[in-house]
Amino acid sequence: MDQLNPMLQQFLGSFARWLLAGAAVWAVQHGIFTENDAAKYVEAGSLALVGIGWSLYQKYGSRLKLVTAMSSGSMTEKELEIHIARAAAIGASLPSVTTPKTETPQAIGSV
Secondary structure, eight states: OOSOOHHHHHHHHHHHHHHHHHHHHHHHHTTSSOHHHHHHHHHHHHHHHHHHHHHHHHHHHHHHHHHHHHTTTTOOHHHHHHHHHHHHHHTOOEEOTTOOTTSOOOEESOO
């Protein structure tokens, strides 16, 4: 899940632009804003949708990794949250969140 299928990316982008363009046409027909404004709003809306979509995709991937890592049955998500909070409260060492994907996380430094 490291990378979204390029064809799917193009489809989602085209579909989002199509929806926004349709909404812009409706707004121009009803005198809500001008054609020049419509073009600007469609462009801005497309960028916003891409940003929101990418953020949701990354959050989904992170959540999937967390749940997969916990699936060994050693700890529930709530127990993990409590463990992290307790460790942070006492200044215990925790793994760095910037650990590369190719390395095993090791507790370093203090929180």
